[in-house]
Amino acid sequence: MCQVCFGVDVGGTTVKLGLVTQDGELLEKQEFVSAHDVGEMFDNIAAHMKEVMGHFSDYQCVGAGVGVPGPVVEERLVHGCANLGWGDVDVAGELGRRTGLPVKVANDANLAAMGEMWQGAGRGCRDLVLLTVGTGVGGGLITGGRMITGATGGGGEVGHIPTSFHPDWQCGCGKYGCLEATASASGIIRAARQFSPFKEQERVTAKDVFDAAKDGDQNALRVVTEAGHALGHCAAILTCVLNPEIILIGGGVSAAGRMLMEPVEETFRLEAFGPSSHIPFARAQLGNDAGILGGAAMFFCE
């Protein structure tokens, strides 16, 4: 009997869940709005899982791998999810009780890296770094095939690596000089707003800055280049620490393409420790499905 597993990606806005075969095929996917009450959230997830499983009753479901936007310990407990208004929640207990399935839980950024390792741009690797550059900068770090979760679920908080870029800019975390303050979409917008025409615009997106840079705006290009240097610097740091086989870049900001990746790689090749300075960069491949496939990877990819 073919084995399948649920991957569940719990976000602040929506929940995405899918049923995945042991070969990594995504059989069915559903997406629905997040409930902010914990009980209602897990009632909804369990109901959707039941519905999907009804379509594949001749498969054997071995469990559910769940990603949540917060620090996870022991593959079951999350200690607070700001985006969901959650305090401590026993995610494995809540979902296991409602479904009768074994449940494993991880931080969503780590889970995306597991997904990329299993079925995406990191296929075949056991040591990889995923930098997810969107509104913030998140990281999923895999060493020897396992996620780095840390003592209290705070492993891979690469967006808060201290840097000497913009040492006077405060990050949302309260510190100064975090990678995220320079290299995220928010950081890029903040930097661009120092200059015309962005200074005068009511609304600026990272894409506006990329488009202006493409059209030859030197200030915009400088802002994107600096974000790239900051990312390359932190990629070099992570390479000294973890000695990965590949570095993956995902998230909305990675859509900037070569304009961003050239300064990333330039700084990386200069700053990475010799034996690792040649390793490849690649774009993450799985997009919104990374968390679902990562959830299944917690069961199928050991």
Place this chain on the structure above:
Amino acid sequence: MCQVCFGVDVGGTTVKLGLVTQDGELLEKQEFVSAHDVGEMFDNIAAHMKEVMGHFSDYQCVGAGVGVPGPVVEERLVHGCANLGWGDVDVAGELGRRTGLPVKVANDANLAAMGEMWQGAGRGCRDLVLLTVGTGVGGGLITGGRMITGATGGGGEVGHIPTSFHPDWQCGCGKYGCLEATASASGIIRAARQFSPFKEQERVTAKDVFDAAKDGDQNALRVVTEAGHALGHCAAILTCVLNPEIILIGGGVSAAGRMLMEPVEETFRLEAFGPSSHIPFARAQLGNDAGILGGAAMFFCE
């Protein structure tokens, strides 16, 4: 029958080996000069192990954990040890063939961290960082109870983390701005040599610089303080990446004590990510026995 294990710490100058019980008691220790021929080296190690085992024939020996000063993969192969003039060596094969024992191999800095976790200052932890600050800066990184070795054995090369301290100083690795160029004994000496009286002295040791700083030499104090800031900065980086429970500082430079640790902790508390910024620092406890106990930990501490 009480189980025992050999820990073997292979260095460029000497080999230290010891027989360790499953409770972490070091029953007997031997130290002898390193041979540069690979075959002779392992003949010597096997002969010393046989001699020691003869004194404890009523114990059951389960294996040997070996630390080498180079990048190790698959717990058996080392890809070059500059200090020993070795190319690729199948350490587990060489020693296993001569002793009939299961052999596990690791990088010496990683193994010291395993030793500290099992029987030293990191006892009870599963996530820890050991910074060994001597002639260079080495690191042993443990996540979830396992050493970070990386794809090609280059995990934990924290001495080569790029920093903005002395960006124009070249490190032995060829790069500029490495942590090691600022925070090692060599870096401290180099920085102190910019000033009198060190500029004029033929021979300067890190201890000379510490002693001068204690005696009120402001330049010497500034040099030690800067080394501390660089270490604190990198400890903060490692905390963002790994979320450890504790950070241990070992090696000769750590003998500087509070003079060094105050700037380390000052920078760390400023730069470490919030949830981890309160974690303790401690001095490594095992000194020269760390590698021997770490070798045994590869068998006894899972």
